Amino acid sequence: xxxxxxxxxxxxxxxxxxxxxxxxxxxxxxxxxxxxxxxxxxxxxxxxxxxxxxxxxxxxxxxxxxxxxxxxxxxxxxxxxxxxxxxxxxxxxxxxxxxxxxxxxxxxxxxxxxxxxxxxxxxxxxxxxxxxxxxxxxxxxxx
Amino acid sequence: xxxxxxxxxxxxxxxxxxxxxxxxxxxxxxxxxxxxxxxxxxxxxxxxxxxxxxxxxxxxxxxxxxxxxxxxxxxxxxxxxxxxxxxxxxxxxxxxxxxxxxxxxxxxxxxxxxxxxxxxxxxxxxxxxxxxxxxxxxxxxxx
DNA sequence: ATTAATTAAATTGTACTCAATATATTTATT
DNA sequence: AATAAATATATTGAGTACAATTTAATTAAT
Numbered sequence: 001x002x003x004x005x006x007x008x009x010x011x012x013x014x015x016x017x018x019x020x021x022x023x024x025x026x027x028x029x030x031x032x033x034x035x036x037x038x039x040x041x042x043x044x045x046x047x048x049x050x051x052x053x054x055x056x057x058x059x060x061x062x063x064x065x066x067x068x069x070x071x072x073x074x075x076x077x078x079x080x081x082x083x084x085x086x087x088x089x090x091x092x093x094x095x096x097x098x099x100x101x102x103x104x105x106x107x108x109x110x111x112x113x114x115x116x117x118x119x120x121x122x123x124x125x126x127x128x129x130x131x132x133x134x135x136x137x138x139x140x141x142x143x
Numbered sequence: 144x145x146x147x148x149x150x151x152x153x154x155x156x157x158x159x160x161x162x163x164x165x166x167x168x169x170x171x172x173x174x175x176x177x178x179x180x181x182x183x184x185x186x187x188x189x190x191x192x193x194x195x196x197x198x199x200x201x202x203x204x205x206x207x208x209x210x211x212x213x214x215x216x217x218x219x220x221x222x223x224x225x226x227x228x229x230x231x232x233x234x235x236x237x238x239x240x241x242x243x244x245x246x247x248x249x250x251x252x253x254x255x256x257x258x259x260x261x262x263x264x265x266x267x268x269x270x271x272x273x274x275x276x277x278x279x280x281x282x283x284x285x286x
Numbered sequence: 287a288t289t290a291a292t293t294a295a296a297t298t299g300t301a302c303t304c305a306a307t308a309t310a311t312t313t314a315t316t
Numbered sequence: 317a318a319t320a321a322a323t324a325t326a327t328t329g330a331g332t333a334c335a336a337t338t339t340a341a342t343t344a345a346t
Contacts, residue, residue: 005256006249008188008204012270013166013259015277017185018206020163022284023156025304039332042160045151056294061151063161066295068333075331092294092341106149113148116156120280127155130280133273134158137263141165168334182302199324209325211303218301235311235324 026119027112034108035079039064039072041109044098047082048106052097054087081105169262170255177251178222182207182215184252187241190225191249195240197230224248 008014024038031041039062046053046061053061055069062069073096076082081102087093122130151157167181174184182205189196189204196204198212205212216239219225224245230236265273 006188006252007192008185011185011188011256012263012274012277013170014185015274015281016159016163016166017181019277019281019284020159021303022206022281023159026284027156028304037331038160042151042154042157045149045154045157049150054294055296063164064332065334067297067335070296072332086295090294090342094295110148113154120155120284122276122280122283126276126279129272130276131155131158133265133269133276134155134162136269137265137273138158138162138165140265141162141169141263164333171334180301197324198326207302208304210305210327213326215302229325233312233324237325 023116023120027116030112030115034105034112036105036109039068040076040081041112043069043072043076044081044102044105044109047096047098047102048109052095054093054095056093058096076102166259166263170259173255173258177248177255179248179252182211183219183224184255186212186215186219187224187245187248187252190239190241190245191252195238197236197238199236201239219245 004010027038027041031038036044042062043058046058055066055073059065059069073082073084077084080099083097083099085095085097087095117127120127147153170181170184174181179187185205186201189201198209198216202208202212216225216227220227223242226240226242228238228240230238260270263270
């Protein structure tokens with residue numbers, strides 16, 4: 001409640017906000033080269049691993065809702081990276097699944113994580129610490 | 144270059160991106176109560192401290208450019224929180240300065256940092272560690 | 287079985303965010 | 317002084333991101 005309480009330098013939220021933004025910005029040229037945006041990239045990472053998933057579940061993995069995902073996935077469908085199809089068992093669900101073209105894109109994406117870690121060169125222990133602290137906050141906050 | 148390289152769980156960028164988003168989202172109801180968005184809030188923090196600053200310099204403090212700040216500051220001017228005025232010495236600069244109403248808003252904002260830290264309850268050493276790691280990455284990346 | 291409640295996507299509207307470009311002003315060069 | 321280069325904002329367009337609402341489908345309750 002003193003005079004420093006509201007200084008930007010004393011907030012934890014701000015470096016979090018700014019750092020996330022700058023990191024995503026740093027990805028842009030790398031992702032441009034394979035025709036993805038950052039949001040599309042993290043969606044593809046889930047689909048490269050899981051092959052297929054409904055929108056709701058994809059949103060839980062990515063912390064995104066249908067308002068963001070629906071138009072994003074439609075664009076990715078238009079690019080031929082994914083297919084969207086209502087589930088037969090429960091037609092409320094839209095199943096998003098990766099296409100052959102989407103699978104093939106993975107080969108081009110392999111280099112991206114290492115190119116990025118060259119930009120953000122934290123020592124391994126510090127990177128691990130940061131990773132753990134971020135997931136700790138993420139776990140607490142979404143309660 | 145192995146099969147785990149592109150898994151979401153192995154990226155440092157993702158918890159950073161998701162955590163920043165969730166934290167900002169957690170601020171929303173608190174900031175709604177005083178009529179600010181998160182971006183307006185961090186801009187106000189700079190102005191509560193510095194009183195006055197040109198757009199360029201404000202953008203350097205916040206890691207934002209004129210494309211974001213110009214419309215943001217116009218809205219804040221319309222709300223009576225700030226004034227915008229071309230500098231007399233160098234008319235390329237727009238000086239943003241806080242108004243009486245903007246100053247008065249500070250009293251209502253004092254409670255927000257503590258309300259937020261109740262939501263994100265990291266032990267002090269861990270919060271400090273996270274803070275330092277984020278600024279370290281931020282410093283490296285913007286080179 | 288019919289109605290009510292719940293769930294999953296989609297839609298709408300508001301607010302960033304940034305790249306790229308345009309405009310106006312100032313400074314540096316010739 | 318006239319021209320070129322640099323600087324600070326503003327504008328435009330594309331892409332999120334989310335709250336709130338709508339629609340359609342499913343499940344629960346009577």
